[in-house]
Amino acid sequence: MQRVDRFAIPTLTIARYVVKGYIKERIFLVALIFAFALMVASYLLSPLAVGAQGKVITDIGLAAISILGITLVVLLGASSFSRERSGGILASILAKPVSRIEFIMGKYVGTIVSVSAVMLIMACVFMLVMVTSNTPIHGMIFTSVYLSVLEMGMVTALMTLFSSFTSPMLCAFFTVCIFVCGHLSKNLLEFAEVFGGAGFKLVAQIGYYVLPNFSFLNVRTEAVHALPLPDGYVLSVSIYALFYTLVVLFLGGVIFRSRDIE
Amino acid sequence: MRFSRKNLLIGSLGLFLMVGLVFSTAQSQRYRYRPELSESLYLPSGKLLKExxxxxxxxxxxxVWFSAVQYYGEYRREDHDLRYFISLIDIVTTLDPHFIxxxxxxxxxxSEDLEAFSQGIAILKKGMSNNPTNWELPFEIGFLNMIHTRDMDVAARYFDLSSRLPGxxxxxxxxxxxxxxxxxxxxSSIELWEKYKxxxxNPYLKELADRYIARLKASGQGGVRR
Structure with a gap:
């Protein structure tokens, strides 16, 4: 128990410091802008949606929560490591009894908590808009928001991994590339099946399993049309997302340990 | 504030730029509507957009649905002949196969505006293969058969199927x-559209029915087809 505390306390302290930094950067303004934009969009676009108002409001709301969550992670996270490194803050933190793994975990937890809070506020505003526009709310909408948070968690882990060894610009670029590839990864297998030889199929299979499969975490179609998911789906993909995140953070920690910090 | 020569120069430059912007915005408005753009609308395939x-x-x-609705609105204003409407609907339903x-x-x-009955039925059959338990799609197939081919046996079969589906x-x-x-x-077709109403x-389908009834009345046919 003591050993857990010894790890958890520095991690949580760094996480708190990260959250405070993001609050100073006024990230919660994003939630306010979202609320305003969603309300305006739902009223302005409804007449254009001819017969599909409820669907359009649900689509826009769910897509906006996911897109803004991912954008926040990339914008905030990519530069945070380098800012601390260039200001000498990183060296002074690591001079204290804080290991590099604890630092990485603290950064990750801080980012996750901050962005999750923004996404939660956005989800509440979205529900309010749904209620005021008489759009039916059902359980799949909550599931979709939950899986969007998990997706954001995986992207944050990737961002943490890249920021441990590259510049902010490259970190943002790699994260966005992996995000795009992660949504297209299932096509790799189909592509290899149709066009590839044995070697290409093997490479495609490796690519498919190594890249994150974000399509697992996208149940927006089911949420919009209130379609059921297979039994055990949410549990299964949650476990997948958890392990993928932990493996990526572990790799980030290993790389960060081997880096020279001045 | 001192009106130095430098400030005067900056102020004049600002004023010149503002006037230039207002002028260029006003003169570019004549190109706002370019008919050849909407006529040769570039439509990527639904499968490509899906990926x-x-x-x-x-x-x-x-x-894409907003574009389709707007495109139909333009047709109602007699801006064009609706030639890309089928492609737009195909893209929308490929991207969202459950958008009934x-x-x-x-x-x-x-079926009614483009008078392409078989393509209208093809849209509904695509919907049925993507949503086999939805009752509205066979209902529409039954109705369009009733209006266009007057094949009451086929129409009745689809209405019967529709009535046995969940919901x-x-x-x-x-x-x-x-x-x-x-x-x-x-x-008469008028009577059938009245019945459909x-x-x-759906208020939008009711509005379409009103439009087709008015059109049939205006054509003076009464729409009797056997």
Whole structure:
């Protein structure tokens, strides 16, 4: 128990410091802008949606929560490591009894908590808009928001991994590339099946399993049309997302340990 | 504030730029509407959009749906001949295969405005293969068959199928019975559209029915087809 505390306390302290930094950067303004934009969009676009108002409001709301969550992670996270490194803050933190793994975990937890809070506020505003526009709310909408948070968690882990060894610009670029590839990864297998030889199929299979499969975490179609998911789906993909995140953070920690910090 | 030569120069430059912006904005307005752009509308395939929209294909489907609705509105204003409407509906329903209203609205417009009955039915059959338990799609196939081919047996079969699917309202059953009672009658299309209006809840489909009734009345045919 003591050993857990010894790890958890520095991690949580760094996480708190990260959250405070993001609050100073006024990230919660994003939630306010979202609320305003969603309300305006739902009223302005409804007449254009001819017969599909409820669907359009649900689509826009769910897509906006996911897109803004991912954008926040990339914008905030990519530069945070380098800012601390260039200001000498990183060296002074690591001079204290804080290991590099604890630092990485603290950064990750801080980012996750901050962005999750923004996404939660956005989800509440979205529900309010749904209620005021008489759009039916059902359980799949909550599931979709939950899986969007998990997706954001995986992207944050990737961002943490890249920021441990590259510049902010490259970190943002790699994260966005992996995000795009992660949504297209299932096509790799189909592509290899149709066009590839044995070697290409093997490479495609490796690519498919190594890249994150974000399509697992996208149940927006089911949420919009209130379609059921297979039994055990949410549990299964949650476990997948958890392990993928932990493996990526572990790799980030290993790389960060081997880096020279001045 | 001192009116130095430098400030005067900066102020004059600012004023010049503002006037230039206002002038260039006003003079570019004459190019706002370019008919050749909407006529040769570039439409990527639904399958391509499905892949490049990443996980946000519902959202992209909505954007294409807005275009389809706007495009239909332009046709109603007699701006064009609706030639890309089928492609737009195909893209929307490929991106969102469960968007039932896109199938029904698209099929009615394609059958009535473009007078392409078989393509209208093809839209509904695509919907049925993607949503086999939905009652509205076979209902529409039954109705379009009744209006266009007057094949009451086929129409009745689809109404019957529709009435047996989950969530089908009582009116689907009543419509099936109504069609059976019609067999052989030379009922006017106007009457059938009036009946359709009674049976659909959707205000947009009711509005379309009103439009087709007005058109039939204006043409003076009464729309009797056997």
């Amino acid at each position: 490049i929209s990443l996980g946000y294909r519902q959202f992209v489907a909505d954007l 209203f896109a199938y029904t609205f698209g099929a009615v417009v394609v 089908a309202p009582e009116r689907a059953k009543r419509f099936a019975a109504y069609v059976y009672s019609l067999s052989g009658d030379a009922t 009674e049976y659909t809840d």
